[in-house]
Amino acid sequence: MENGNAPQAQALNKADSESRAAKPVLRQMMLVFLLVISSAVIAINGWSLWSSWQRTLHLTEENARNLSVSLARQAEDTFLQIDLTLQDVRDRINQGGIEQQAANLHQLLMARKAALPPLDSIVIYHASGYPALSSSPVTLSKTSVADREYFRFHQRSPDSKLHIGDVVRSRVSGNMVIPVTERLSNPDGTFRGVVMASIRLDYFRQVYDYYNLGERDLMALMKADANLVYIRPYSEALINRNISLSPLFTQLLTTTASGAAIYRAAVDGRPRIFGYARLTNYPLVVTAGYDLQEVRQDWIADSIGFVLLNLVLLALLFLLGFIVLHHIRLNLHNQLELTRVRDQLTHMNRTLQNMALVDGLTGLANRRQLDWFIPRAMERAIKLHTPLTIVLIDVDSFKAYNDTYGHQAGDACLRNVADCLNRLPLRHDELIARYGGEEFMLVLTDKTQPEAHLIAMQAVRAVASLRMPHQASSVEEKVVTISIGMHWQPRVFAGVLPAEFIDKADEALYQAKRRGKNRVWMSNMPPTAG
Numbered sequence: 001m002e003n004g005n006a007p008q009a010q011a012l013n014k015a016d017s018e019s020r021a022a023k024p025v026l027r028q029m030m031l032v033f034l035l036v037i038s039s040a041v042i043a044i045n046g047w048s049l050w051s052s053w054q055r056t057l058h059l060t061e062e063n064a065r066n067l068s069v070s071l072a073r074q075a076e077d078t079f080l081q082i083d084l085t086l087q088d089v090r091d092r093i094n095q096g097g098i099e100q101q102a103a104n105l106h107q108l109l110m111a112r113k114a115a116l117p118p119l120d121s122i123v124i125y126h127a128s129g130y131p132a133l134s135s136s137p138v139t140l141s142k143t144s145v146a147d148r149e150y151f152r153f154h155q156r157s158p159d160s161k162l163h164i165g166d167v168v169r170s171r172v173s174g175n176m177v178i179p180v181t182e183r184l185s186n187p188d189g190t191f192r193g194v195v196m197a198s199i200r201l202d203y204f205r206q207v208y209d210y211y212n213l214g215e216r217d218l219m220a221l222m223k224a225d226a227n228l229v230y231i232r233p234y235s236e237a238l239i240n241r242n243i244s245l246s247p248l249f250t251q252l253l254t255t256t257a258s259g260a261a262i263y264r265a266a267v268d269g270r271p272r273i274f275g276y277a278r279l280t281n282y283p284l285v286v287t288a289g290y291d292l293q294e295v296r297q298d299w300i301a302d303s304i305g306f307v308l309l310n311l312v313l314l315a316l317l318f319l320l321g322f323i324v325l326h327h328i329r330l331n332l333h334n335q336l337e338l339t340r341v342r343d344q345l346t347h348m349n350r351t352l353q354n355m356a357l358v359d360g361l362t363g364l365a366n367r368r369q370l371d372w373f374i375p376r377a378m379e380r381a382i383k384l385h386t387p388l389t390i391v392l393i394d395v396d397s398f399k400a401y402n403d404t405y406g407h408q409a410g411d412a413c414l415r416n417v418a419d420c421l422n423r424l425p426l427r428h429d430e431l432i433a434r435y436g437g438e439e440f441m442l443v444l445t446d447k448t449q450p451e452a453h454l455i456a457m458q459a460v461r462a463v464a465s466l467r468m469p470h471q472a473s474s475v476e477e478k479v480v481t482i483s484i485g486m487h488w489q490p491r492v493f494a495g496v497l498p499a500e501f502i503d504k505a506d507e508a509l510y511q512a513k514r515r516g517k518n519r520v521w522m523s524n525m526p527p528t529a530g
């Protein structure tokens with residue numbers, strides 16, 4: 001029975017170790033799954049955020065470019081009106097002189113100034129630099145502008161084109177103004193003077209303030225020589241500053257007249273997303289720049305909800321994964337417990353079964369098993385047309401043995417006899433059982449009569465050869481012996497009862513006893529002494 005426990009214990013250990021081995025594999029699989037999922041979520045979100053940032057940059061560039069183009073058109077319109085006015089004044093002077101039509105020209109200057117809000121004043125200067133006529137209705141200033149950059153430019157240059165000068169503070173009005181001038185030439189080409197329309201810098205402040213921009217965003221109007229004309233946010237210190245080292249002038253404007261790019265502003269070094277446009281007809285450039293840091297902060301503020309939501313989802317996914325893992329572990333543990341309990345029950349069942357079918361003293365099959373076995377053996381013999389033998393064994397003079405050596409010694413004697421019988425060469429479909437008291441029984445299948453008889457003889461000789469002393473024995477050798485009665489049937493027919501077989505064997509045993517014990521008696525064969 002102990003041997004029967006070993007496979008069960010092995011199976012139990014196997015299931016246990018398999019389950020233990022399954023746990024880390026499952027945990028690893030789940031961790032890999034979570035890792036793959038989280039990597040995918042992070043990658044998708046990263047890609048999505050990157051795309052969103054690129055879209056934001058692209059849109060901001062578009063906005064900056066559109067804004068700069070719009071500012072360029074506005075500037076173009078402003079300067080065109082002034083250009084036309086200056087051309088008109090110059091043409092009239094060329095036709096009729098200044099002094100000759102002073103009253104008319106004065107009226108014209110006043111009318112044009114009134115019609116053009118950006119203008120601070122329109123002044124006609126003599127070649128000496130002193131004003132000849134002005135749009136001002138009051139007394140003419142006596143201040144010379146011969147030292148002004150624009151005046152010296154026209155003195156030097158015979159070019160009759162419109163000139164936009166550096167921003168100056170008007171000596172008449174005190175306002176910061178952009179002098180827009182044209183040269184007046186005598187018929188022989190010599191310098192006759194300058195006609196100037198000054199645009200109030202404040203006008204650009206009004207125009208640029210109209211746009212709704214962030215505090216660090218920037219708009220600027222520059223001359224083509226990279227001198228700043230106006231900048232928002234306004235700083236007087238920056239007016240007329242030259243920013244020719246800006247990438248706008250070193251790279252961008254060298255290839256395209258308008259566009260957008262990210263670069264550090266020359267005025268404060270902050271990176272911005274700039275749109276830029278060069279005016280078509282005038283030597284001016286405008287830029288509009290959105291502060292990159294502010295754009296990024298706005299984008300982060302817009303994206304933070306999305307990122308947080310995804311992080312929460314990721315956290316939930318992990319939580320769910322660990323809950324599932326926990327449940328799988330629990331399930332495995334429960335399965336293992338169930339397997340263990342089932343195996344224990346099976347083991348207990350087998351133990352009970354063995355206890356019910358095995359004789360406690362000798363370890364041989366008991367009477368219950370024998371009663372179950374004989375009908376099966378008979379059925380098999382009927383079906384296969386094979387012989388069947390019942391061998392009944394009785395220990396000789398056993399009462400006397402008990403009386404002589406005691407009941408304990410009697411039990412030991414029975415165990416020795418049982419061991420001896422157990423060593424007989426029986427097949428797996430044959431049985432040796434304790435029939436009751438000091439009686440044993442062999443059920444032999446598919447054996448010829450001589451074969452069966454030989455087995456019985458072997459049993460008698462084997463027990464006698466144990467030479468267990470038995471002083472009270474009626475046998476001459478005074479050792480423990482057995483007597484055997486057996487019945488051999490070449491064919492078993494349906495309807496024959498086990499009791500009929502046993503009775504015949506019992507009768508034969510009686511004969512063996514009667515004829516001196518320590519021998520075999522076969523019901524249908526002559527007796528043979530042991």
Ligand SMILES: Nc1nc2c(ncn2[C@@H]2O[C@H](COP(=O)(O)OP(=O)(O)OP(=O)(O)O)[C@@H](O)[C@H]2O)c(=O)[nH]1
Nearest residue numbers: 395396397398399400402407408410411437438513
């Ligand atoms: N020690 C012991 N004795 C048992 C056991 N079962 C039966 N006996 C004894 O076996 C004896 C059987 O004696 P009997 O049936 O009179 O036959 P016998 O003395 O063997 O005489 P013969 O059969 O004629 O040889 C009885 O005294 C029983 O008490 C047992 O399990 N242990």
